[in-house]
Amino acid sequence: MAKEIKKLESVTVRFAGDSGDGMQLTGARFGDTTALSGKDIATLPDYPSEIRAPAGTTSGVSGFQLNFSSQAIDSPGDQVDVLVAMNPAAVKVNIKDLKKNAIIIVNQDAFDVKNLKLAGYEKNPLEDDSLSAFKVIPVPVTTLTKNALEDSGLSPKEIVRCKNFFALGLMFWLYSESLIPTIKWLEEKFEKQPEIKEANIKVLKAGYNFGDNTRLFTERYKIEPAKLEPGVYRNVSGNEATALGCVTASLLSNTPLFLGSYPITPASEILQYLSKYKNYGVITFQAEDEIAGITSAIGAAFGGSLAVTTTSGPGLALKTEAIGLAVMTELPLVIIDVQRGGPSTGLPTKTEDSDLLQAVYGRNGEAPVVVLCASSPKDCFYMTIEAFRIAVKYMTPVILLTDGYIANGSEPFKIPNVDDLPKIEVKFLEEGREFYPYMRNANLARPWVKPGTPGLEHRIGGLEKSHIFGNVSYDSENHDFMCKLRAEKVASVQKDIPDLEVLYEQEGKLLVLGWGGTYGAIYHAVEKARKVGMKVSQAHLNFINPFPSNLGNVLSKFKKILIPEVNLGQLARIIRSEYLIKPIQFNKVRGLPLKSFEIQSKILEILSEENNDNQK
Amino acid sequence: MAKEIKKLESVTVRFAGDSGDGMQLTGARFGDTTALSGKDIATLPDYPSEIRAPAGTTSGVSGFQLNFSSQAIDSPGDQVDVLVAMNPAAVKVNIKDLKKNAIIIVNQDAFDVKNLKLAGYEKNPLEDDSLSAFKVIPVPVTTLTKNALEDSGLSPKEIVRCKNFFALGLMFWLYSESLIPTIKWLEEKFEKQPEIKEANIKVLKAGYNFGDNTRLFTERYKIEPAKLEPGVYRNVSGNEATALGCVTASLLSNTPLFLGSYPITPASEILQYLSKYKNYGVITFQAEDEIAGITSAIGAAFGGSLAVTTTSGPGLALKTEAIGLAVMTELPLVIIDVQRGGPSTGLPTKTEDSDLLQAVYGRNGEAPVVVLCASSPKDCFYMTIEAFRIAVKYMTPVILLTDGYIANGSEPFKIPNVDDLPKIEVKFLEEGREFYPYMRNANLARPWVKPGTPGLEHRIGGLEKSHIFGNVSYDSENHDFMCKLRAEKVASVQKDIPDLEVLYEQEGKLLVLGWGGTYGAIYHAVEKARKVGMKVSQAHLNFINPFPSNLGNVLSKFKKILIPEVNLGQLARIIRSEYLIKPIQFNKVRGLPLKSFEIQSKILEILSEENNDNQK
């Protein structure tokens, strides 16, 4: 039964089910397919911190949201157009995020007494009118899967495990996407388990065909490919892009990479990816703890490696003392912090941008470091390279902040041509008659010397060093001088970073200023606000310490500055102290990215106040 | 030969010699005696980080400075009136700090070829005119000591070791102080070594008599007792006062004290003092590292002890993660940071005030804590008690900052009557039908329950907690609410702290604002500036987070604000971000307290600019 195909610009889909239902995988497959067929996409996985939280309960719900569009997009969307819910708990948890009139495709079979009770429903929501604001499409997914696999020879348990592919097939049908990439993927993945492979393919197709045959759907949809820049693309998550950035920096600098790290959610994946790249000259050292992670990296930096350590908030806290050592010894070191919900262990699997003040200020003594941040999954690639470039050029530790949202989320990444990327210059001092370990070049950087170089034996460490000579020095004036010199060196990185760009008008009533992972949400909010005629500009920071040199100037051009953050106002605080202006804050610390409609309302609120004020 | 006795108001004396010459002891004895005879005093020890740095060299010089006065004083003085130098290196190192016409009493015997060379003198400064700006009084201290002890039966080595008491005796003569307290001290100290005791007493007297008999001195001096408040006094160093403050808080709250700590200069003494107070119900736990120091204290706080951990900068860095745990579990905990020169190991035996930003901002996530500081040795006593009071009242970690200068320095301390000190109320919840671990009282504090209490079993930890119930909660809105609630709780401590007092005019052209250990230097600078007719006021902060509620108002009353700090402007940064004003900074990071004459010049400079501006 051929159905009408409606063209849409953009859709936000969320797959949700039990932790064991394979929702992350389903979402990722859907995302890859839509990306492969040329849409721009952005994804947002969201899962509980337990490995398998109790089946059927709301605390066990795992979700994967994805936005795909024929337009360039930068966020997985605030509100959901289509929810695929594999059980009652998934409906319960996600209902609050649905658009009015959203489609809910539910696995009807899962709405039995037990599951309803586990989800905390007193009545079956499919049977009362509690979901009347939505288009609910009940599909007996489990039954249909079982039917499809009757003769497969698989065990009942194995059969039921295939049901996510039924849902996936159905969604592919609904959005007119091809099954081929998924079939190929299944063929590779289950090469050695042919029955599983065949079963999943069969169920996938069954789901697709079900869409075609059922009367439950009256229309299907199509999203045109996005008009992205020409080039070869792939999908990357932020963590993957960060890992690739590390390898790329190593190649561009012709210096072997050393990663010292201790696993921690949501940063572990960077270590996992890099552990695979052993034939790229990468050494990964899974240390006994975060302190050994960073200090081993400092040892490797002393030895001439491109050294990096990766972690998340609590781990950054533990590395604090050692970062000071890197400051004093002036060794290049990149510290990557994938921020998560705090304080303390906090919300370990949820996103948050609340380590900014720690990164900028959190060390004993006057211990300045460069602080950068990435604003989207693919941006992680470029900012990682930038972090290494600055670290080796200025012989300084650099902290790069990403967050759980961009680390786990993914988007299309235009694959650069490696030869086009600018080289990172690394020059080890190899001889010198008058060698002084704390002599400085024009960047105020001291020389990098590899142990093993004859004649340049020297000793460094965490005690204050005399200018030029690098001997231990307790001299008062030298210490004052060196503290100021280190501060100056870090500040001078400003000359080497790009000016902050302002989108839309370069001056006016309102600028929305952001940093890091809020880019997409802000971008959409501003775009939508402009569509309804509001004059509002946007600027987004990738460099926090030092700030771009034109930032003060940019800020002075706008009457009001709005800073939305997933914290209680950490950038706002730094901006206040640097520029003595009082930005308007928008702070939501919910373990989730900001929602663009909320930012949009805030913009509206500010601009209408502004107008009122002017009329007074 | 009786000499004229001249009355002075105030004198700054510095004893300097080799690390092995006993200068710290000599200085401390001199200080105790002058304090005992009723002067106000302030002391500043300064020694190398090596235990016995190479004898005779400048790096081995150990110094002890002390200011005693018939007026109330709060700083050991910038510039030295009298230097007692036991060897050439001591002259070399200290010459830059002497007033014009200062007296230098040197141990002539030590000015031999070897020592001159070790000190880096090409010629004997006693024999050329390089010291002509000073009154140099060469005394053959070693010879005279040897003469005095000819028949003592001590070994030559032991005899020479007594020579500091000769110098001390001579100084007592010069300043008309009594020998009796020192003789009593020697009698106690060497009770079991009668020969040593006798020898030292003999040499002490020999020094005194030498003064009387020699023609080297034409006058001697006398400082009248200071007009201190009536009461019983003793001398205390900041670390001693901190330790006493801990014991006192324990008594006032009727709650046993638990200190978990790891030794680190300059904080170790607090642990050392408290280790002695075992009959005051104090448990000290020397942990394997700083992390165990604080986490053991958290365990003890959970168990119902008044818990404290003590450290210095690098140790505070290591405690960062665990402070977050105390924030999340909302347990009372006092963290005392005796700041020292950083970054990294930095200048471990020198003072600095550069952990402020770390204390206020240095944690992952939104992890607000209360931050206090002490401004003088005796103030450590009161601020320690205050830290505990706030910690238990609000169920929150409190960081108390002191620094190497006030920790090692000493001043007269009017001993309070214990019964007059306000009690600290501690109430453990002992029963409750409807018990919820995260229920709050009017102070937003949750209940403190001791394990062992029947029926109140509950579980807390570092994951986000649901409001009231205290269960683990990944709920978005709850997290946002709790982050804001924790911030509000800490901010609300403001209602409970005293208003900031302004000395002198309550409004005007210039306010000098300080915090912590700079109090004395600023006080003197302002006082002197006022004496020459400058209108300048002073205010000094003991509460940094939150600030006193009137601070904004105070700042708004002055045209200019000067903030002198022993860092690169950390308080200034916080003030800028809180009040959007731009204070004038005065920053010297020299491992030393600020010099009041430098602050005074800065005041002068600002006020004359100000006048010029006004005239334009």
Place this chain on the structure above:
Amino acid sequence: MTTKSEIKQKEIKQLTYQDFVPENEVKWCPGCGDYSILAQVQRVLPELGIEKEKFVCVSGIGCSSRFPYYMNTYGFHGIHGRAAAIATGLKVSRPELSIWVATGDGDMMSIGGNHFIHACRKNIDLNILLFNNRIYGLTKGQYSPTSRKGMVTKTSPYGVVDHPFKPIALAIGSGATFVARTIDREPKHMQEMIKKAGAHKGLSFVEIYQNCVIFNDGEFNHLTDKNTRDDNLLVLEHKKPMLFGKEKDKGIKLVDFKPIVIDLNKKENSIDDVLIHDETDEIPMRAMMLACMAEDSNLPTPIGVFRRVYKSTYDGDVHLQLQEVNKKYGKGDLQKLLTSGNTWEIK
């Protein structure tokens, strides 16, 4: 042996299993070995003769470290690696509490290693249960310091190159006074070990082999599978010869400080050649030998008590010293303390 706590038991309300089951839902994966450990602890604690409110469970971070939430006692879920240090502060300040530390091979052997060895050294009277699944469970499958060489995990795609810890050897080397091992699938044995740990005055360390069904399933199959169990498991008994095998017909013999397996069915071997176990050796030579026996050495894996010796506890000694000082100097008088040293009066 009637322990002090057994005597005391009679005076106290008899607790049951149910007293230790809280309302909270248990959130481990279905099939996880942690469930068995929880159940055995809940079964044994009521028998220790200690008031319920005196129990405290302390942990770090990891799947295993969720344990305190599942016990209806006082509980503290700490930060990663710090369980032993938190528990130390609690025990030293409140020696009357019975403290149970639940921890994982990542939490206690990796990041928490320092606190572990120092707690062992000081002989702090804690009961440490190590849930050893040889993997990081909560962070989804990276190798741990107890993972076998060659294991393929998320962070060792080409196989682990580290040599693993032998946690029992580490505990012995650190000076631990009670060291035992058991397995999640041996509930009775585990109960016995937990009971003995609870009865021991001083630090008790129990390594529990625990199956992680998700990230390291089957790690201990050779020890739990009916067909292989008896040939691979040496169940230690105090003062008894070290025998194993279905028919108890294999034994451990020591030849020039090297343990070998002998077959007692063979004529040349006799039961007298078989090494006798002794938990109470002052110098832990035998215990060290047992600690080093493992799958990879063709020797059976011992379970049971490796070492149980008496040494004074740190917490006990601290309080003893407090008493002595109090006795010698009298209870401190704060006013006197403040007024000590040289004082002077200004009128």
Place this chain on the structure above:
Amino acid sequence: MTTKSEIKQKEIKQLTYQDFVPENEVKWCPGCGDYSILAQVQRVLPELGIEKEKFVCVSGIGCSSRFPYYMNTYGFHGIHGRAAAIATGLKVSRPELSIWVATGDGDMMSIGGNHFIHACRKNIDLNILLFNNRIYGLTKGQYSPTSRKGMVTKTSPYGVVDHPFKPIALAIGSGATFVARTIDREPKHMQEMIKKAGAHKGLSFVEIYQNCVIFNDGEFNHLTDKNTRDDNLLVLEHKKPMLFGKEKDKGIKLVDFKPIVIDLNKKENSIDDVLIHDETDEIPMRAMMLACMAEDSNLPTPIGVFRRVYKSTYDGDVHLQLQEVNKKYGKGDLQKLLTSGNTWEIK
């Protein structure tokens, strides 16, 4: 035994003691045992047949940790407790370097304990010299984890209540492959130990009893004083009986896993009763026994090599794995890596 480095030696400029003496002034207290350690290291390193620029000294914080400043080699003075971790990163990334870690009983046994046991476990090819003066020197005299029970120090005015570590036992329990002990006042013996440590492939741990003249003077007098030395010191020799005493007339005999001292002058005792030392026992029973022998047990204190066994090194295995992966997959092509996974082209 001709080690590889001894063969190589001939090709390299013969270094001397003087090559390792820098201009910097040595700033330890006069009489400190550290001077002797420095001198022996400066004497031995030239004989190892390694180019001077390949030596790196790494340390933490403490008097002992000033060591790198006094060696004219590459040096890194780290932060307190982290020497082993810093050295690990350096060694793993630069396996051709010869790394010497100088550390103290506070630095390595207290705050640095975790890095120590993990370096031992992984068998990282480092040479660790522990300057054990049983006190915190640099911070002026607090007790350390090796201080004896009862010692009065600044932080134990009523005596230490902790049981001390036995660093050798800890190293063995952690899996260390070379473990030795020597004394500051035994220069020849120390040189021998340092030489053997340098020759050992894998982690070498040498505990050096070092006298702190200022804060713990005389701690080892019974081992260094002419009159008592021979009765208190058991000098271990590989494959030789454990004899001591001025006349080598006392020996160690093992009775039911308990070492006792026997007098060979007595008829009932024979040299055949005396235990033979073997550094190379696979299972460290003998080494553990020796590690537990000490002053307080009426047994002599052993010095010498306790354990020397071969196990692959972590740094070696890491590079082996790198080679294997390279061989199997070819040298990585970054462009290919970036382009891996599902890609699509937009024209």
